[in-house]
Amino acid sequence: MKKKEIMHRVIQLMITLVGVTFLTFCLTYLSPGDPVEMLLEVGDTIVSQETIAETRAQLGLDKPFHVQYIRWITGIAHGDMGLSYSAKMPVADRLWQCLPGTLSLAVSAIIIMLLISVPCGIISAVYRNHKIDYFIRGLSFLGISMPSFWVGLILLYIFGLKLGLFPIAGGVVSLDRIVLPAVTLAIAMSAKYTRQVRTAVLEELGQDYVVGARTRGIPMRKILWHHVLPNACLPLITLLGLSIGWLLGGVAVIEMVFSWPGLGKMAVHAIEMRDYPLVQGFVLWIALLYMGINLLVDISYTYLDPRLKKGGVQ
C-alpha cells in the first residue's frame, strides 16, 4: 500500500469515528433514564430538585446537544474522555483497567481458534468430499448454529461444576480462569473460520499452477506446503481482521457468562447504570481498536504480497 492510500484510509477512519461517536452521543438523548438521578440516588435517599439541577449543571448536561458533543470531542482531542459517573474515576483510567482482561482473552481465543481451524480447514479441503471432510463440515455447521453464550454455560457446567477442572468464580485475570471463556470464543469463531480456510485452500488447489506442478511430478505434500498454503494465507489474514470485529462484540456476552473482568462486562454495567461517558468511551475505543487492526492488516499485505509493493499488477 502506498503512502497516499494509507493517508486516504486514515482520513476515512476519522470520518467513520466521527459518525460512530455522533450516533452514540445521540443515544444519550434518546435514552429514557436520567444519569443524574442514577448517580445521586443511592439506596432510598430522596434528592431535592435543586441538588439534581446543580449536579446536572456541574456535569454540563444542561447544555444543548451540539455544545455537549463539541465539548466531548475537544476533550478527546486533548486526551480527556470525561469522568465515569459509576466508577467515579476518569473514563480513560477505567478503560485502561479493563483492557488487559479483554486483550488477553481475545488473543488466547484467536490462538486457540487458529490451532483448531487452520488444520481442520486444510484437511477438509485436501480430503474434499471424503468422510473426514463431511465430519469437519458437519461440526462447523453445528458450531455456527450454537449461540456462544450457551456453549459457555455448557462448558462452565461440565468442566467447572461437574468435573471441577476449572474455577467457576471469575473476577480476576488468571491462567486457569481464562481457559473456559477463551475456548468458548474459539469454538464459535473456528466454526466460521474453518469454512473460510477450506474455501481459500480449495480455491488455490484449483489453480493452474497446481496442475502444472503435479504434471512435473512434484509431490502433493510439497505443493501444498510450499505453494498452496502461502498463497491461501492472504485472503485468510483479511478474514481474520474481519472476525476480530465479531470477537470484540462476542466478548461482551462471554465476559458476562464467566464474570470476566474485561471491557465487555464493564460496558454492560455502564449501560445498566446509564454511565454515558463510559459507554461513549467504550464505543470509541472499540472503534479505534477494530479499525486500527484492519488498517494494520491492509498494510501487512504489502509486505506479504510482493506484487503489491510496487503498486503494480493485481
Added chain:
Amino acid sequence: MKKFFKDKNLFALYSLFVLFILGAAIFAPWLVPYDPFDAAMKDSMLAPSFEHLFGTDKLGRDCLSRILFGMQTSLMMTLSLVVIISGIGMMIGLISGCYGGKVDMVFMRIADMMLAFPGIVLAIAIAGMMGGNIFNTILALAVVSWTKYARLARSLTLKLRERDFIAAAITSGTRLRQIVWRHMLPNILPTIVVTAAMDIGTMMMELAGLSFLGFGAQPPTPEWGLMLNEGRQHIQTAPWLMIFPGTAILIIVTIFNLWGDSLRDIMDTQKIN
C-alpha cells in the same frame, strides 16, 4: 439434472421442518400443557419429570410451555427483523444504484461506516441505552444490519443496468419508476430473499444474545435468551433451565440454516439451467 432433484427434495424436506416450526409457534397457546405465566411457588425448580417434561423454573412455571411460547416470541422478533432489514436495505440499494449521484454517495458512505465498525457492539449500546424491550432490540439490530442488503441490492442493480432489456426499456421510453418496479425489482428479489433466508439463524442468535444480556425481551415474557439468563443464576441447582432453551435455539437455528442453504442451492441450479 439429478443434482437438481436431489437439492429439491432436500429443500422440500427442510421446508417441511420449517412449516412444522411455524405451526408449533402459531398454535403454541393450544399445544402447551400449562400456562407459561402461571407462577406456582410450591412447584418451584422441579426437575424434569412426566408431569413437567422440561422441569419448572424458580417461579414454578412449566419450562416446556415457556419454551413453546418463547418460540413464538423469538420467531416473531427474528422474522420481522429480517423482513425489515432486507426490505429497507433492498429499497435503499435500488435507489442508490438507479439514481446514483449524491443519494448514492450519502447512502454508501453510511454503509461504509457501518462496515468499518463491529455492528454488534453498536447494537448493544443502542438497545441498552434505549432501554430493553423487544421493539428497541429489533430497532438496534436493524440499524446495524441493513447495510449488507443495501450493498448487495446496489451491486445487483448496477449489473442489471448494463443488460440489454433495461437499455431497451429506456430507449422505448419507459418511465424510470416503472423500470425500477417492473424490471429491476423482480430481478434482484430472488438473491435478496435467499440472503435473507440464510440470515434468519444468525439474527435469531443475535437477538437471543441481546436478550441474554438483559437488553431484549423483559420478564415475564418467555424468550429463549432471557430464559438462559434466568437459568444461568441457577446453573448449579437447576441445569435443565439452561439446557432446554439452549437446545431449542440450536435446533431451530440449525433447521433455518439448513433451509437457507438448500434454498440457495436450488436457486443456483435453476440459474444454471
